[in-house]
Amino acid sequence: MKFVIKSISKNSGRLGQLRIKESQELATPLLMQTTKGGSIPYLTADAFEMVSNEQQLLQLTLSTMDQMAESLALWTRPLSDYVGLPGHNTVLMIRDPCETTPAGGNDRDVMPLFTRRGKESLTATQYMEMVAKFAPDVYQGLCDADTNPESTKKRVQKSVDRTERFMNECYALHGKEQRLANSTLLAPIVGGYNTFARTQSIKHAKEQPAGSYGGYILEGFHTNGLAATTLSAAQLLPIVEHCLQQLEDDKPRLMPGAFTPLLTLELIRRGVDVFDTSYAYCAAANYKALTFSYTKDAVQHAAFLDLTDDEIKEQFTPLLSGCTCLACSKHTRAYIHHLYKTHELLGPILLMIHNLHHYLGFFAAIRSSIAADQLPELIEHVRLQNTDAEIDYRIEANAKVISKAAMGKGFIAAAV
Structure with a gap:
C-alpha cells in the first residue's frame, strides 16, 4: 500500500492519494463502503452500481464474516471476488461499526469476537490464522478497543497493555503467513480518552522495524453503532489531535464509526484520512x-x-x-x-x-x-x-x- 500527500493546509486538512496493490489511486479523504456479511446493506452489486461505478474500498468485518473463513481458505482469487464485488479493494476489520459492540469478555490472552452465533474468543495466533484465510488487501491488527468516554483509567491501561501483547504476535506472524505476503497491516492506536495511554500505544507501534505496518487505525473512542453519533467534539477532538501530531505524515489514518457529518469534517481538518459509510446505514436503518x-x-x-x-x-x-x-x-x-x-x-x-x-x-x-x-x-x-x-x-x-x-x-x- 502506498500513500502520498498531495497537499496539506493548517486550516483545511490534507489531500492524498492511496494506492493498494496495483489498483487505481483512491483520493483521500476517503469513504470506505461498510458491508455486512460481505454485502453492502440492502443492496446487490447491480444496485450499488446505480450509486457508483467507481472503484471502492470495501470495509469487511470479521464479526459478520467469521463463518466464511473455512471456505475462504480454499479460495485462490481476490476476496472482493468472493463477496461478489470484484475489482474493489478490501479492508478487513474486527468489529461491525454499524452495531453496538458488547462490553466485557476481556481475558488476558484472548479477544472476544461477537458474532451472530454469540461470543467467541480468539488468541492473537488464531486471529492471524483467520486473517490469512481471508487474505484481504489491508487488515487491522488485533487490539482491545473496549473503551469509551466513561472508561476508567484502569480499563484504559489494560486495553493498551493487552493490545501491545496482541500486536507483538501480529507483527511476528505477519511476515510468516504466505497468504498475507501482499496484505498491509494497520497498527491500532488505543487508549481511550487518556493522552498518556494514547502516547504509549503510538510509541509501541513506532518502535517496530520499518515496513512492519502501512498505516494507523484509531480505535477505542466509542462502542460502535449509534453511540458514535453522540460523541462530544469537545472531548474527542483534543485526544485525536494529540495522537495525529505524533504520527508520520506518509501513513494513512483510519477512524471507523458512524461519526456525524460535522464531527467528520472536524476530524478531517485535523488530519484523519479514511472513514466509513456506517453513518449512512445507521440513518437508513432508522428510517x-x-x-x-x-x-x-x-x-x-x-x-x-x-x-x-x-x-x-x-x-x-x-x-x-x-x-x-x-x-x-x-x-x-x-x-x-x-x-x-x-x-x-x-x-x-x-x-x-x-x-x-x-x-x-x-x-x-x-x-x-x-x-x-x-x-x-x-x-x-x-x-x-x-x-x-x-x-x-x-x-x-x-x-x-x-x-x-x-x-x-x-x-x-x-x-x-
Missing part, C-alpha cells in the same frame, strides 16, 4: 433519509427526513430537492413512505441508495473544499444549514413499533 446540504445555497435544510412521519404521505416530491440518485429521480416521498407502511423490501433499498449517493457526494465536496483551502467555510455551512442554531446530526433509535408479521421484511423493526 431517515439524509437531507443536509453540502453545497452553498440560501435554503434552510434539516439533517434528516423521517420516512415514518405521516405528514409526508401526500408529498409528491423527491426525498431531497436537486438530488440525482435513483430514489429521488424516479420516486417520491409519498411512495417511499407507502413502502414503509406496507413493509415492502424496495423501501430500504431506495433509502440506502439515496443515503450512500448523498454521502459520497458529501466527500467529493470535502475534497474540493480542501483543494480550494475552504474547508472552514464548508464546516460552518454544515453546522448551521442557513439557520440560526447548530444542526443536531445525532441519530436516535426509531421507537416506532412494527407488527411481528413484518419482522424481517423490508424496513427493519426498531427496538423499543
